[in-house]
Amino acid sequence: MDTAHDVYIPEGTFGVLDAGEIPVQTADWSNGLAVPMIQGALVVTGIHTGMVRATATALAGPPTAPTDACWEEIVEVSVHATTGLLRVESLEHGPVETLPPLSPAGQGWYRLRVHARGRSVLPDKVSTEPVEDYLLVTWPAPRSGADIIRGSDRIGHALAHAPGMPQPQTPAPARSAEQETLRRRLLRE
Amino acid sequence: MxxxxxxxxxxxxxxxxxxxxxxxxxxxxxxxxxxxxxxxxxxxxxxxxxxxxxxxxxxxxxxxxxxxxxxxxxxxxxxxxxxxxxxxxxxxxxxxxxxxxxxxxxxxxxxxxxxxxxxxxxxxxxxxxxxxxxxxxxxxxxxxxxxxxxxxxxxxxxxxxxxxxxxxxxxxxxxxxxxxxxxxxxxxxxxxxxxxxxxxxxxxxxxxxxxxxxxxxxxxxxxxxxxxxxxxxxxxxxxxxxxxxxxxxxxxxxxxxxxxxxxxxxxxxxxxxxxxxxxxxxxxxxxxVPWYASELVYSSASYPSLASHVQQAQASGLPGATFANPLTRTEDDTIIRTNRNLACGDAPSITGLSCDEYPIARSREGLSSGGTRRTFDGCQMPNVSSGTGPTGVSVCMITATENNAQGGLNTQFFRAERVLDGDPFRVTVS
Structure with missing residues (x-):
């Protein structure tokens, strides 16, 4: 099993981000754990602030071994690696360099299976020591719908209240026309 | 002339x-x-x-x-x-x-x-x-x-x-x-x-x-x-x-x-x-331009309970909405953790809700810089009374998903505008 590494959580989520982009306005929050955006994904933690532990593995195809019973919650979603640089990231500290990249096949669609344990230990609290564990597994695969492999009360509550959650919006352009003009001028030199 | x-x-x-x-x-x-x-x-x-x-x-x-x-x-x-x-x-x-x-x-x-x-x-x-x-x-x-x-x-x-x-x-x-x-x-x-x-x-x-x-x-x-x-x-x-x-x-x-x-x-x-x-x-x-306080906007259409809390908090005198009184980014984990603990450490556990603090914990204007808490009707924060004035922090139980989204919004903003430790920034509601 790959080594687990600490990930600092500033505000209740961490990322499986592509090139560091966070188009959060496009997020689908409906299952309450694995939150795909148009590019990359967020993972919702139990704690609000502090440390969790994470392991990550990039596979060539779907996992074949049976899932470990120690995982309390497992949700699988499709994630798009627009740039092909999918990495586990702390939203405060940036990429977790000790965890492997998760889109070794480059740009395109992947399945992301999020395994979680301990989200009900200190919900919404500060935890300087990790009380939650996550395993993130990816493999290249065509896009398909979310799959609740192992649910929980919290996931059930999220699904039931999904219509009341922030709905995915179209992303804002990266640069305004005015800034794009300035950028083009700067690139000419 | x-x-x-x-x-x-x-x-x-x-x-x-x-x-x-x-x-x-x-x-x-x-x-x-x-x-x-x-x-x-x-x-x-x-x-x-x-x-x-x-x-x-x-x-x-x-x-x-x-x-x-x-x-x-x-x-x-x-x-x-x-x-x-x-x-x-x-x-x-x-x-x-x-x-x-x-x-x-x-x-x-x-x-x-x-x-x-x-x-x-x-x-x-x-x-x-x-x-x-x-x-x-x-x-x-x-x-x-x-x-x-x-x-x-x-x-x-x-x-x-x-x-x-x-x-x-x-x-x-x-x-x-x-x-x-x-x-x-x-x-x-x-x-x-x-x-x-x-x-x-x-x-x-x-x-x-x-x-x-x-x-x-x-x-x-x-x-x-x-x-x-x-x-x-x-x-x-x-x-x-x-x-x-x-x-x-x-x-x-x-x-x-x-x-x-x-x-x-x-x-x-x-x-x-x-x-x-x-x-x-x-x-x-x-x-x-590091002194320019870029604007972080919370959409009330997408994040109504978050936007409402921020609006009430700013209306009660707390800073962040203007160039004259912006917030200041902190990248200090100890300050962030202390801000959060002092604001929301004793918050109730209510399924589907999460404690929100304003000014945000990732700013220097949180409770580690002093002041007391305040809240508003409907925020479900026991032991916290109402208040006004420019110092302190407002706390409120808001929709948990909106609070989670706030993390992504804040980080997206800090990265897009290159807001480093010590930089000013504004928070507004649309």
Missing amino acids: SQRRERSRAIRLIPTAVVAALLATVAAIVPAEAASPAAGQGTVNQATTDSGTQEQLTSHATSGSDRPAAQPEQKQALASEAQTCTAPNAEGTAVCVQETRPADLPARLAHSSLAAEAVDPPQWCEDANGIILGTRTQICLVTGLTYTTTRTVNGTTTVTGEADMVVINYSYSDTGLPTFAHQIELSMYDGWGDALNASVDGQATLSGACTLDNSSFPAQPLLPLNSWRSGEAFFDTTATAAGAIGTCATFWYLTFTNAGYPAAVTDYQLNEFRCDNATVGRANVGCV
Whole structure:
């Protein structure tokens, strides 16, 4: 099993981000754990602030071994690696360099299976020591719908209240026309 | 405002070298004349503008640059910059330059150049008359310049000409490039006599953590009136190593040449950009105006309970909505953790809800800087009473998903605008 590494959580989520982009306005929050955006994904933690532990593995195809019973919650979603640089990231500290990249096949669609344990230990609290564990597994695969492999009360509550959650919006352009003009001028030199 | 007349006056000649030093960053404000809201001395509410100037006071630069703001540390102007004159040459002629604040600006400054070698300054440059205005990636300063020609015969000095000019210093960057530009343009809007025959050319230089990539300001005559003479210079930051942060002063030296007269040189300086490779989560170098408080907007349509709490908190006196009272980013994990603990450590556990604090824990204005908590009806925070005033923190149980989204919104914003530890930023609700 790959080594687990600490990930600092500033505000209740961490990322499986592509090139560091966070188009959060496009997020689908409906299952309450694995939150795909148009590019990359967020993972919702139990704690609000502090440390969790994470392991990550990039596979060539779907996992074949049976899932470990120690995982309390497992949700699988499709994630798009627009740039092909999918990495586990702390939203405060940036990429977790000790965890492997998760889109070794480059740009395109992947399945992301999020395994979680301990989200009900200190919900919404500060935890300087990790009380939650996550395993993130990816493999290249065509896009398909979310799959609740192992649910929980919290996931059930999220699904039931999904219509009341922030709905995915179209992303804002990266640069305004005015800034794009300035950028083009700067690139000419 | 034309002053076409022969003048005969004694001019005290300063027996110095040719250079007339005009440092644009030191120039500028006569506070009593700062009528434009955008020129506020740090206390004007930017939201209230005269309807006639509303359009000029918007920006479309970075997504966090909704409108320009005045550089907060502009020094008071001298009553007027001293006129600096060359020594007379063998024929007894001399020239003088003096930085002024033009009483009138040519109409439509924003469509000044249109030359191949420049970009249009934004419309809001019109409000940068004598003061530095900026957004997260732009700086503008407009000043006046008077160039005077004289001839001295048998101890009597006669003014033989005068040219009044508007000078625009416009500098711009991109949040994802290591290069920024300093553009200078001037236009003679009034003049008479021998001063009309002058030509101007420019040289760019620098001081600090950058190199000069390219610059161009070929010699051009001042005539005809109301024509723009411009130059561009491009600078590359040397602050490119991981974690590097650097600034660089950029200069334009303008030389006025005129047949039969000595040359005069005046210079302009800007130093308002910070380039860094220290924005966590961004793999590239970028340059921004660090004192500009970019705007982080929470959509009330998408995040109603979050937006409502922030709105109530700000209405009760807590900072963050304005340039005058922004929040300050902290990247200190201990401060963030303490802010959160003091605000929400005893919050109730209610399924589907999460404790929200404002100002946000990732700012220096959280409870670790002092103050007490307050809350509002319906927030479900026991043991917390209501309150008003500029210090402290508001707490409220809001929809958990919206609180989770806030983490993504905050980080997206900090990365997009390159908001580093200590930078100001605003939070508003749409």
